Amino acid sequence: SHACDGVVVEQTAAGLVPQVGGPCAALTDTAGETIDGVSLERCIRASLEKIVDDASPTRLRPNIVLVLTDDQRWDTLGYMPATFEKLAGRGLVFQNAFATTPICSPSRASIYSGLRARNHGVQINGQEPLFDASMNVAVALAEAGYTNGFFGKYMNGGERFGPFVPPGWDDWQIFLEPAGGSFSEARLNVNGEFRTLEPEQYSTDFLATQANRFIRANVSRPFFLVYAPFAPHAPAEPAPRHRGAYGDLPPHRP
Numbered sequence: 001s002h003a004c005d006g007v008v009v010e011q012t013a014a015g016l017v018p019q020v021g022g023p024c025a026a027l028t029d030t031a032g033e034t035i036d037g038v039s040l041e042r043c044i045r046a047s048l049e050k051i052v053d054d055a056s057p058t059r060l061r062p063n064i065v066l067v068l069t070d071d072q073r074w075d076t077l078g079y080m081p082a083t084f085e086k087l088a089g090r091g092l093v094f095q096n097a098f099a100t101t102p103i104c105s106p107s108r109a110s111i112y113s114g115l116r117a118r119n120h121g122v123q124i125n126g127q128e129p130l131f132d133a134s135m136n137v138a139v140a141l142a143e144a145g146y147t148n149g150f151f152g153k154y155m156n157g158g159e160r161f162g163p164f165v166p167p168g169w170d171d172w173q174i175f176l177e178p179a180g181g182s183f184s185e186a187r188l189n190v191n192g193e194f195r196t197l198e199p200e201q202y203s204t205d206f207l208a209t210q211a212n213r214f215i216r217a218n219v220s221r222p223f224f225l226v227y228a229p230f231a232p233h234a235p236a237e238p239a240p241r242h243r244g245a246y247g248d249l250p251p252h253r254p
Contacts, residue, residue: 042092061145061222065215068111068226070153070180070233071104104180105155112136128155138168141224149173149214151207152228153180163192171214173207181230183237202239204229 024043053060067087074097077083084093099107101117109115109122109131117123121130138148149171154161159176166172173190175181186203188195197206211227238245 063222064141064146064224066111066224066226066228068108068152068228070228070230072232076232105157108153108155112138122155125156128157129160131155133164133166136166136168138166138224140168142168142170144222146222146224147218148224149211149218150226150228151211151214152226153230154228156180158189159187161189163189163194165189165192171210173210175203175230181233183230183235186230200240204231205239 024040049060099110101107101110101123103125105125105128106117106122109120109128110117113120113131113135114137115135120132120135122128138146138150141148147170148168150169151171151173152175154174157178158174158180159178161174171191173188176187176189176194181203183203184197184201185199186197186201186206188197197203207227207229211225214225215223
């Protein structure tokens with residue numbers, strides 16, 4: 001048999017199959033003779049990358065893109081088939097997720113810092129200035145050679161930060177509105193300068209264009225990108241080209 005990170009190829013009545021242990025053990029049936037190859041590949045990929053990372057003279061530094069929608073209910077993901085096909089279909093889908101403080105700014109500060117609300121200080125909306133921007137993940141990634149960009153909603157009340165650009169961020173384009181953003185005529189902090197978009201500039205599209213430019217400009221180096229549109233936060237205004245596109249759907253009655 002051949003051992004590699006908890007996976008052993010062994011002879012069975014069905015032929016050679018992986019005998020899986022550790023966190024991947026649940027992928028096999030009760031007899032341990034059948035396994036979903038795609039799931040196995042996903043399960044051991046991270047461990048294999050670590051083996052390569054430890055052995056390679058140049059450490060692996062994968063590009064990271066975080067898409068953070070605003071106030072989206074978990075049960076609306078089924079209306080985003082392209083997302084599942086292009087992203088989840090090539091990666092992992094988590095069946096459960098838990099937030100210790102499930103409101104806007106505290107959760108966002110936790111995402112950026114990896115800390116719980118009681119530790120990063122933003123325990124309710126309105127406490128955004130208490131967040132120590134020097135402990136955001138971009139600082140650590142910058143030290144590892146990453147170029148970092150943020151496009152969209154940072155926290156509520158972006159204007160409370162003024163023209164400040166937190167350390168670690170090379171391209172910083174965030175909403176300024178008290179609610180964290182808007183769809184039309186949005187006010188932005190663009191790398192320390194305040195800007196108001198034109199009425200015809202739908203903020204989701206504008207920020208997506210800026211994010212794409214950031215990616216294309218940094219294809220030769222490792223980068224970390226946060227794309228955080230205001231959508232689908234209330235009032236959930238669609239782009240002008242999409243108005244009326246789903247007029248035949250029944251009204252939402254929660």
